[in-house]
Amino acid sequence: MKTKAKPKNRLVSAMMGALLLSNFAGGTIALAASDDPSAALPAALPPAPAWGYFVDGYKNNTTANMTLESNPVLGTLSRFLDLWTPGTSWNNGTKLNAGVLDANIQYVADIAASRTDAEEAAAYYDDRRNQTYGAIDGLGSLADVYRQNTNTFTTITSIPEDAASVKYNDGNGANKGGDSDSELGKMVDLIGTVRGNYASTTPAKNNFAYMRPYRWLDDTSIIVPTLVPAISSTPATDGGFPSGHTNASYLAALSLAYAVPERFQELLTRASEMGNNRIVAGMHSPLDVMGGRVTATALAAAALADPDNAALKQAAYDQAHAILLKENGTAEDRFSDYAKNKAQFTQRLTYGFTPIASTTEAMVVPKGAEVLLETRLPYLSGDQRRAVLATTGLSSGYPLLDDPEGWGRLNLFAAADGYGAFSGDVTVEMNASQGGFHASDSWRNNISGPGKLTKEGTGTLKLSGSNTYSGGTELNAGTLEGASETAFGSGAVANNGGTLAESATGRVAIGGDFAQASKGTLELNVASFGDMLDVDGAIDADGKLVVSFAKDYVPEAGSLTLIRHGKDKRIGQFSSVEINGLPSGYTAQLDYQSDRIALSIDNGTTPGTTPGTTPGTTAPDTGTTDPSAGTDDTDSGGSSAPEPNQEPDAGIDPFHSNVVSREAVVQTVRDAIAAAGNESRSFRDVGKHWASGTIAKAAKLRIAGGYADGTFRPNAPVTRAEFAAMIARAFGLAPSPASNVYADAASSWAAGSIGALADKGIIAGYADGSFRPNDPLTRAELVKIISQILNLNTLAKGSAAGFADVRGDHWAAEAIRLASSASLVQGISSSRFAPDDSSSRAEALTILLRALESDLTIKAMIDAM
Template identity: 70%
Template sequence: MGALLLLNPAAGNIAMAAPAEASIELPEAPAWGHFVDSYKNNTSVNMDVYSNPAIGVLSGFLDLWKPGSSWDNGTKLNSEVLDYNIQYVADLAESRTEEEEIAAYYDDRRNQTYGAADGLGSLADVYREKSGTYTTITSIPDDATTVKYSDGNGANKGGNSDSELGKMVDLIGTLRGNYASTNPAKNYYSYMRPWRWLDESVIVPTLVPARSSTPATDGGFPSGHTNASYLASLALAYAVPERFQELLTRASEMGNSRIVAGMHSPLDVMGGRVMATALAAATLADPDNAELKKAAYDQAHDILLKETGTAEDRFSDYEKNKEEFTERLTYGFAPIASTTKPMVVPKGAEVLLETRQPYLSAEQRREVLATTGLPSGYPVLDDPEGWGRLNLFAAADGYGAFNDDVTVTMDAYKGGFHAADSWRNDISGTGKLTKEGTGTLTLLGSNTYSGGTELNAGTLEGGSATAFGSGDVLNNGGTLTENVTGKWIIGGSFTQAAEGTLELNVASSDDVLEARGEVHANGTLEVNFTDDYKPGKGTITLISHDGNERTGQFVDVEINGLPSSYKARVVYQSDKILLKVTSSSDSSSDSDSDSDDSDSDSNSDSGSDSSNDTDNNGTEGPQAPETGVNPFQSNAVSRDEVLKAVNDAIAATNGGDQSFSDIGDHWGGDFIAKAVKLGIITGYENDTFRPNASVTRAEFAAMIARAFALEPQPASADFNDTGSNWAAGYIGALADKEIINGYADGSFKPNKPVSRAEMVAIIARVLNLDALATGEPASFTDVSGDYWAANAIEQASSAGLVQGTTDSSYAPNRPTTRAEAVTLIIRALESDSSIKALIERL
């Protein structure tokens, strides 16, 4: 099962449900009594429907057929159904393949226990060897069409009680024991075999010698071979629940072989299955067999499952198994009665899932059987207790519906299915699922249950787009795992507490968690790149949600599976949570931001409609140092053009001042005055400057372009959202010089506030920070070494362009204020000694 992380339920859960366990009522006892209480009455002494439970459980056949006084004088009560039943055999005889005829011969002539072992897959031969189960029918003799061959002249080849797996042998023998015979029912119903209704031509040629010559004791309903095959398979499935569905499929295959052989009809086989299901449950529920069934399970796990087998596994295809088993439940019969009768679960039937779903209570296993049963109305299957409607293959895949709240507790230390299990059914209903315990439960169905999902411990994995239905999902303290190709949908709100972990396995850029309600983020986010998927540089959407429907952020982020040359970080926007992937050698994009998108819209170059932010640090900070180097990047800004622009601006001001009513003794007052005089920015019509208002990306682009003498250019074709923006020319100018770039979706988001980290990333493409960074950089407590803009922030600090707040942090994700923006730009200009000398003349 791999390593399992043992987690305890977290204290202080957001919510804790404690639903009462629902109750699946027992059906009333029929005339013959509950099968599990009366199964030992299946003897030749009890020969009517009132006293023999095996005859009674098949009494639905009396709606179709009235037994006569002899084997050949019964009466058809429903000719349509009975004619279809026999015609099915005739049609199959016309179309069966040589391979199917060979398989039918072996299933007829070999002991059913030997045949059932095929359901163990690769361990089939290991089981046979260690249990002493063998056959003498190893090939089909050339004269098999005229000579009857039996397995060891009728000797029991079902295994040795003294073998290494003797308890498994004894469990099969007990289920197939004294009370499992189909003869009383055959004799009571006196329904002929199909080849007697038709002729011997429907029999597989090699089995013609095996036909009985005494029709009075050779009834067709129910099939004895099918009964024995299911009993052997269900005994093995109890001991080896890891092969539960494979063994069931093998049993259904052996039953179907009886139709292929021409020896039985579909109704015969269906009756054999129903009878075996009831007999297996009764025997396993019998307290006298409690010690034996435990010993058989222990032998299987202590001995058999520790071996490595080499036999062919013909039942490794789950979808094929499911299709074939399901088709053989009803064999294409149309319902002949109401299809809406409520499902009833027989007394004691839950024992059939005892080892397959050991983490469920007995009552919960009854719920599983109730929500996975067949519809009512099919021929033979509507017995009073519900044995005929049980679908054990589907039941092994968990609940079919949450009709009430369901709490599942799985303890990994117990191993097996306690540690991990998968539910493949499409779960409906109005109930809620609560997962407790340290084990792992995986939901794989297209689920629609609406009561919500709560994870308190362990792991709950979603393996389909709608694994968690249509309700809210709450992770209080476990690991909620996504393992879906493409979109993964949470139908309601998603809330994760501090102790929770959200694990996203990303195999392509299409793997997105879509939350259709609110998102309340906390705890840990783990992103694993799987299936050799290596994303390129850019952004990947991890979680999408409605605009402004998120609160909180993940406290810890773990990213696994990226090449060492890449780095990534989480970016929060108003309607999604992104992963930004960059090369560790690249300068990070100015479009990276940890703040939400802003919907504010500026229609002039003079200000922003964003609300006021906090001041920087209340002080002016150090001035940029004088240097003897050209501080401008040669591919972006021309020093001569900047000098000329500054000269022209100084000449245009004529030494005049513009005062603002909201500047006063603001720490950035001197820088603001210089920026206004240089024409970098102006104030508002009411004589305010709004120094603490945030700056949009469009506004900052305009400031940079004006400050560094970049002429407006046509709107950049790189962006799909700037064509009609007031700053399109400035944005185009900076994009042309590769000073700015946009987002992976082709947008620039001009009205989004520019963060303090983005501000520095942009200026780093204008200035030669490598040459300017000569001082001691500040050590910011909130800028880690792997932060996308860490290098640019460190160099800008070393160059004296920026500083932090009073608590030694830099606040890289906070929107930049107007005062901070112009301060940085003036310091950048003054990093050139000639330009600084000019500005000092203002």
């Protein structure tokens, strides 16, 4: 159902000046550029090491080049020499860092002592099978399709019964790595090229002469029993560092990831699993495996960056997308859990080693490394992909990984999730017509930094990290989706002509101002109460608003907050409104309030508000009911209120005696419970609302009632008059003429309650002598009023949440701190209290009930209702 909201001509009463964010020029909103002078600079190349840039000299990785200066693999792995000095033979080298090297071997022994039968079986298969065959598992459901199409096969289809005594090798079939003449032959050839003549670890093994774990321990029992026959009889040519299986696994996986970037992280995780299984097998140590990964990363980048391979890699990508990805595979996808993949891959980058050098060295990005992201982030330039690698790399200081070009510190899994920081201003242009990631992509990293994000082009970019970048966000075209509370960072947001969408559960925050031009669209997807756009500053509303309710969420009749913003900090209104997903018979329209934009929802059975009145400001109907009318099943539990002589230990007295006495409040509550008897009141718009139990209790205690139409309107802002009445009823304060204090409250339906609270010094008016009974009550005002009744110092528990938006000089700062410490209130997030935001009727009652129940006797009485 699509409903056009009827704009209400309600102007804010005290509009702040023009929004600081907005500079309108021809309908465009401009955000200031970053002052960072490096904003437009790419990640600079590190100085060329002694062996030259890896991508330029990768073909020197042969046994004819056995010095660090002549072989780039040896040079890249040379930080291993900080730990170890090779000897003149395979078994007489010298440990330079015994702590790291001993831990390296002990890790293998610990794994061997705890591995399961299933892990041993997986280690056997990854040892005995061709690494290309194994890496294909990372294709998930399409793995079998790829193998069948390319004739990539294995002869190790099960573990033979005599495997512990007989060595079985994968068959010698010519096509076990795939058929070049198949429909996916270019994919096969790309793997073959990347795993080609210059990708061996033999030169490095011979150079570093570091033993395998079982030789260090002189204990073959750490090896998976079925792999004992695979032990080499020539240890001099069987070094452990780096792991050749790991190198080959990553080379195959990175080749497939280039052609099928849709499975980029899954393929990387499979490669890391294959490397880890070398440790499980007892054949390699963590440092061996880390060395294999670093070697493969550099070798794959070099082959993919080689101009001679440009046509081949494009053909492989084209075949993957024209043929493979159009198939419906049925293989098991063991890598469908993103969080699990990320955790495993990340742990295997460093294997828990403690840094042994400075952890604050700047990240450097190797020459040509950006090619590894060429198909995964195709809408970024090469310089931008280098920036992604620079902002997602590992910190410095880990054993082995601080090579001078930066290969060891690359975190390709994280890089596939976009930028880790905006060190300068970033412009992203995505054109949906090009398909794939050009059309839609998701950045899941936690993006920090001082820079600004500008989105161009027709594609969709989704941000789902806990972002803190502060330069602001500017949307000029396409869609920018916020899928987390802080997706848009901590700065201002301007939408000039695209669709700004929110899809998070709960609030999506904008840390500064929000401005939308006439060509912009704001799309709010509402799946639960509390889903909203929360603008910390001002809002300039124009263009289109689309509100879409989830299929399984039917909102209550009444007021639903869509956008919360700074009090009296709105100019403009949306030029059009589209509402989707409401059930038949529902109608809705926007309600522009002083600190929010809400949706007034009518479910078709709720009588309309009397013309000339403002919803939520008429006197709630507290009425009386027959005590024998029935039982309240919501909270009673079948018990009655305790008799006076059955009261539990009262504990501390939480009340200010000069305001209300404890005895008087206890008696007020007892009288209300006795008068209510077993009655049960319900409201047709409360249902499964989060505060339904509190509302039921409050109704029974005669603290608050509903409206004549049978609604309670829990989400509507509570007015100052309503809360005064709630307070007076809850604490048994006798009415007093409000006209004695506030002229504008004399005619209010709550005049007696307002006067009673004023007489006790619980409430105060404004400097102009007014009380403004129909104004919404702010969260700070609510807490301050409660602090005038309760002695919060006696209830404080010694710790309180620190709210960034409640500074020490805020007029209610101390009351908020004490109320937080006493667990009476909490913020709208871990760091934000929103003191100037309106409080809803449900929120006000919740805090009021907590205040009453701070007395143990009263709590016992209410619990027993």
